[in-house]
Amino acid sequence: MATFLYLTYDSKDGDFMDCIRKKVKEEIDAGWIGSNRSCEYYPCHYDGQDCTFCYCPFYPCHDTRFGEMIKTKKLGDVWSCSPCLMIHDEDVCKFVSSKIKELGITEPDDPKLAALFDNAAEIYLKKQ
Numbered sequence: 001m002a003t004f005l006y007l008t009y010d011s012k013d014g015d016f017m018d019c020i021r022k023k024v025k026e027e028i029d030a031g032w033i034g035s036n037r038s039c040e041y042y043p044c045h046y047d048g049q050d051c052t053f054c055y056c057p058f059y060p061c062h063d064t065r066f067g068e069m070i071k072t073k074k075l076g077d078v079w080s081c082s083p084c085l086m087i088h089d090e091d092v093c094k095f096v097s098s099k100i101k102e103l104g105i106t107e108p109d110d111p112k113l114a115a116l117f118d119n120a121a122e123i124y125l126k127k128q
Contacts, residue, residue, distance in 0.1 A: 016075055023055035024108035032097035049088040052097055056087045058117045086124040096120055
């Protein structure tokens with residue numbers, strides 16, 4: 001959830017994208033978890049959401065179907081995906097998680113992860 005990270009980001013924590021990569025790495029390591037009703041932020045988008053990827057592994061996707069660039073005082077131009085719910089769709093999360101495992105993806109910077117975006121978007125958009 002990039003917007004949440006943007007709102008809570010503290011520069012003493014390091015580079016903005018480093019913070020996102022760290023969280024996505026934790027999510028890759030954890031694998032598919034489904035809804036996490038014990039999370040203090042649940043539901044951050046909608047009841048029944050899939051919480052496997054609290055931080056989107058595709059951030060920033062720069063796909064205007066899912067977000068837009070915004071200007072911030074703290075970080076300058078930032079990709080905001082606050083209206084996007086794709087990564088909280090159960091079918092998308094199961095697809096991405098299974099592909100991560102199948103392809104042996106262990107790092108958020110692996111190009112194989114970014115290559116999953118188009119198929120994930122297709123799964124999500126077919127349901128809209």
